[in-house]
Amino acid sequence: MTLQQAKFEYLLRLGDSSLIIGHRLSEWCGHGPILEEDIALINIALDFVGNATSILAYAAQVEGKERTEDDLAYMRNERDYRNLLLTEQPNGDYATTIARQFLYDVYTFFLYEELKKSKDDTIAAIATKSHKEITYHLRHTTEWMYRLGDGTEESHQRLQNALNDLWMFTGDLFDMDEVDALLIKEGIAPDLEKIKEAWEKHVKEVIIEATLQMPATTIKQTGSREGRHTEHLGYLIAEMQYIPRSYPNTKW
Amino acid sequence: MNISTYSKEQLLSLISEIPDPEIPVINIIELGILRDVNWDGTLCTVTITPTYSGCPAMKMIENDIKIKLKEIGINNTHVELVYSPAWTTDWINDAAKEKLRAYGIAPPEYISFDKRILTGKQREVKCPRCDSKTTEMISQFGSTACKALYRCIDCKEPFDYFKCI
Numbered sequence: 020m021t022l023q024q025a026k027f028e029y030l031l032r033l034g035d036s037s038l039i040i041g042h043r044l045s046e047w048c049g050h051g052p053i054l055e056e057d058i059a060l061i062n063i064a065l066d067f068v069g070n071a072t073s074i075l076a077y078a079a080q081v082e083g084k085e086r087t088e089d090d091l092a093y094m095r096n097e098r099d100y101r102n103l104l105l106t107e108q109p110n111g112d113y114a115t116t117i118a119r120q121f122l123y124d125v126y127t128f129f130l131y132e133e134l135k136k137s138k139d140d141t142i143a144a145i146a147t148k149s150h151k152e153i154t155y156h157l158r159h160t161t162e163w164m165y166r167l168g169d170g171t172e173e174s175h176q177r178l179q180n181a182l183n184d185l186w187m188f189t190g191d192l193f194d195m196d197e198v199d200a201l202l203i204k205e206g207i208a209p210d211l212e213k214i215k216e217a218w219e220k221h222v223k224e225v226i227i228e229a230t231l232q233m234p235a236t237t238i239k240q241t242g243s244r245e246g247r248h249t250e251h252l253g254y255l256i257a258e259m260q261y262i263p264r265s266y267p268n269t270k271w
Numbered sequence: 272m273n274i275s276t277y278s279k280e281q282l283l284s285l286i287s288e289i290p291d292p293e294i295p296v297i298n299i300i301e302l303g304i305l306r307d308v309n310w311d312g313t314l315c316t317v318t319i320t321p322t323y324s325g326c327p328a329m330k331m332i333e334n335d336i337k338i339k340l341k342e343i344g345i346n347n348t349h350v351e352l353v354y355s356p357a358w359t360t361d362w363i364n365d366a367a368k369e370k371l372r373a374y375g376i377a378p379p380e381y382i383s384f385d386k387r388i389l390t391g392k393q394r395e396v397k398c399p400r401c402d403s404k405t406t407e408m409i410s411q412f413g414s415t416a417c418k419a420l421y422r423c424i425d426c427k428e429p430f431d432y433f434k435c436i
Contacts, residue, residue, distance in 0.1 A: 059410055059412035069325020073324060148357040152323060
């Protein structure tokens with residue numbers, strides 16, 4: 020594997036995760052439990068889609084096959100997608116959305132903190148920009164973890180169920196292969212083992228503070244690195260890609 | 272006038288007439304979005320940076336710049352989007368902050384942002400209408416990506432706060 024191939028693959032992992040979780044959040048538009056939350060989730064969705072746009076544009080440039088960020092977003096099938104399994108999980112109830120976002124926000128908070136130091140200038144610049152936004156995302160989900168976890172009996176139970184259900188997808192966050200090995204060596208990407216330590220510590224602190232229990236699930240499903248997804252991604256992509264596939268090259 | 276002789280100052284002064292699409296009381300130079308202008312006599316390269324990664328106003332700002340330059344005969348403009356150095360509220364100067372306040376948006380109160388936002392500790396934000404310091408945050412996310420939603424306990428008015436980033 021060449022450095023160029025590894026970089027392209029890595030950028031797809033970052034960009035696809037942002038795009039898919041951004042799209043998931045956008046599904047809340049007009050359906051939020053209260054107006055302020057509706058607005059908050061859509062603002063966060065916008066940050067993710069903005070991040071995906073800049074990362075996928077760079078991926079297309081690295082690939083050098085004259086594709087654009089839109090080609091990458093709208094003209095690939097699910098097996099070509101490299102987003103984390105966690106990001107494609109359905110919104111469910113509000114506790115499920117908050118649990119998914121919280122687990123992912125802690126991950127991106129520590130990951131992007133390291134990517135700011137990447138030896139690839141473009142990745143470092145995008146990460147510096149995004150990390151400021153991620154800090155706000157994490158604060159938002161952390162507050163909701165406390166509010167729901169330490170809230171009513173029902174909100175507590177719903178959040179606990181959501182954490183238990185989503186826990187099996189957290190192993191996938193830290194899966195590494197030859198792409199990571201090559202980029203770690205070049206100082207472009209961080210070692211996910213280190214991110215995992217920081218992630219586990221922070222997640223546990225918040226879960227305990229929110230009066231919740233750490234999930235006991237030990238089964239971990241992986242596969243996003245090879246494009247092996249859960250059944251949910253295909254449906255999401257079908258909806259997301261409908262317009263550009265049906266009316267190619269349409270302009271506003 | 273021969274268009275090839277425009278100076279950087281002339282171009283900057285012209286571009287300073289372009290307001291931010293969502294906060295029309297301040298222009299894109301005051302907001303710190305415009306980073307550079309270069310005119311070599313045939314091509315004008317304008318460098319801009321987004322406030323937030325997904326700021327939907329960037330495309331509109333790009334078009335506004337092209338239209339503005341066309342007015343003085345520059346038809347060949349390339350608008351480049353850069354991410355580094357990352358935009359920060361520190362680039363909004365005091366005069367622009369005062370314009371924001373007069374418009375009803377509480378300006379960013381502090382230097383950049385700090386990790387206190389992770390622990391949930393809130394900082395004092397003054398009401399742009401009655402100057403009261405007794406205000407509370409309703410939501411960290413407001414009408415646009417760069418603003419949070421606050422409420423004044425004294426005059427009861429809700430208001431936008433330009434959040435520090």
